[in-house]
Amino acid sequence: MNFTQRMAFAAQRVYGWLLTFYPLKFRSNYGPLMTQVNRDLTREAMAQSGFLSLISLWLETIKDLVASIWKEQFDAWRRDMPPKTRIAFLIGSIFLGISALFVIVNVLQYEIGINLAWNPFDIVLERTKDTPLRLVFDAVILFGPAVAVGLFILPHVEIRLRPGEDELAAIVIHKVEGLSLLLIGLSVLVLGIIGLYLVGENLPCLIGQQVSC
């Protein structure tokens, strides 16, 4: 097996893994067929000009995956998801979106130094200064990603009460789906950046190296 064949084999395995980002129902209906088509396309690319065709095929495959995964996820969200799960995803996405936007805007403006013409968070901070709403805003920014993680996990968690058996209750965590996994990962990333930002800003105070805190 030469290098290109090994790459083709690895690419097919990666493709099979990427299919986990499609909704379960779609994946179980069409996953094997899509894998088969990908195998055919890989064989076709190998017969053309080997490695270069394989690269070209993968660029198209990534474009296709990105476009269709979101479409199918939205379709499943709209049609197949129970209302409870749908609400959990919606609220989690709003929390994650606000926190992620806060991080992006602040990093661009204060870390990289890009002068943004309009910063919505500066306006909110200014208008809610010394009001209870400021606490709500701070809570959303600080705890938003953590709440989002919980809400994205929630659809995969089942609480079972088993009276009469040895255990009184059980918490069962089902396999976390691709989209939930991606959103949990993004939430943790945003949470980590906010955490580092806060620690970085306040570290001199925390370790007593700065007098005016």
Next chain:
Amino acid sequence: MGVAAKDPESYLPLTESVFHILLALTDKERHGYGIMQEVKRRTKGKVKLGPGTLYGSIKRLLEGKWIEESTERPDPAINDERRRYYRLSELGKRIAAAEARRIVDLVHQAREKKLLPDEAVGKLV
């Protein structure tokens, strides 16, 4: 894409990928890869359907009963159990024809506005 509305015009306009899939199934039954190859051949590689886009569209077309899954194999010699073959339904044919008429009508309008040379349009109509 429900079946309640019977007027094919009510489903128009179609997306490019859906119309290409319907066109590919007009003359014969094909499997997914066969549809991709036919679209690529007919458009000289300008339109390439990826597996995700293809099967997403196939899913919606099956739900709307525009296409049907075929249990027969067009060529028993190249029969592959893992593949699924699709064919155009009566509703699908009517919708594809309605879309073709809509496009021809648009081309007529473009000709009236002198956007296209007459001979180019003559080939289309």
